[in-house]
Amino acid sequence: MSTGGPLAGIKVLEFASLGPGPMAAMLLADLGAEVLRIERQATPGAPATRELFAPEFDVTRRSRRIATLNLKRPGAIAAALRLAARADVLVEGFRPGVMEKLGLGPNACFAANPRLVYGRMTGWGQFGPLSQTAGHDINYMSLSGALAAIGPPQKPFPPLNLVADAGGGAMLLALGVVAALHAVHATGRGQVVDAAMSDGSALMMSMVQSLKAMGDFQMKRASNWLDGGAYFYDTYCCADGKWLSVGAIESQFHAELLQKLGLAVEDFAGQWERDTWAQQRARLAAVFMTRTRDAWCAEFAGSDACVAPVLDMDEAPLHPHNQARGTFVELDGIVQAAPAPRFSATPCPPPRVPTPVEFGEQVLADWGLDQQTLAALRENGAL
16 A cells, blocks of 8 residues: 555556566556556466566565456456556556457556556557567667667677666656646546657667767767766776776866876866877876775765766665665665655655565455455456
8 A cells, every 4th residue: 555655646557567667667656656566377387487587586576566367367357447447557568469459458448447547668669660579678779779879889788778678668657657647637538658668768868869969979889978988987997906987077077087186187188189088098097096996985085076986786785875865775685776756745655575465365355356256256267
């Protein structure tokens, strides 16, 4: 049940899927929405498939109530439509047409609930030549122009699954759902939110597209000031093999960086001259190698030189800034990011691992399925 947050009182029906769909539902739950996650029931005799995450380790599954329902069994679709009738939002992440074949497409759900926001998460979108083909984050980035711009000169390099899955997928869908909820208040009508990771990846490139339009972005990787080409926006190895990030773009920050390093500012007057970047990077690299990472952090502490340690996933939760803000939480021994952003009047509830009382038939009963319906579903093997 919701315990506060800006989306308190909003009910979300999530049909479990892979990738950004669960993360989008997690974001809504983090903001206070009550999320009922319908997980698929294994079909006896069907070949086993490898899940990306074991449920007990899946961070994006947090803060849910969970029920298992076999949608191919008699009565299951009618029950699912009854659940949709009580929801404000539905989230699904299947290929286009799958929910329609099941009888749970937008038209069927709108007939049951005209105010429903129907959130759809796919890689290529609900239409287009590629809409029915498989893909992953790296493929959606490829088509958007994002992947070609990331990595060393020798080859494009995928930045984990952060661009398409997380930013261009989950976060974009969550934003679309919230926007559509606002529209419901104005119009009284729900609508479909068609979130495609390929669209989102292109949208994530907006700032870079601006630079390209200005003639300030070269197509060759690692030759620009935001892609590691510039010495003042790069990472540097220290004496202990650990790394620092440097982002001294503005002239005053650039000057402070050089002063802290003991380098003459006048020797770096041509900050934006690309043909000097390799030479100047070598000078900075030699200086950074004279001390350990933590020694440099002490040197730059409190300065505006835009220097920070490159922390790994074990180190990040221990940093004083992250600890002061509570950026990370630990649930069942798993360290993970806390809900964000922060709200002054309607703070997000603490995230939680689903407890045994949040699984199974009682959850469905709380969402309006009567005991007769539950008994029929149980008899038909749907539960």
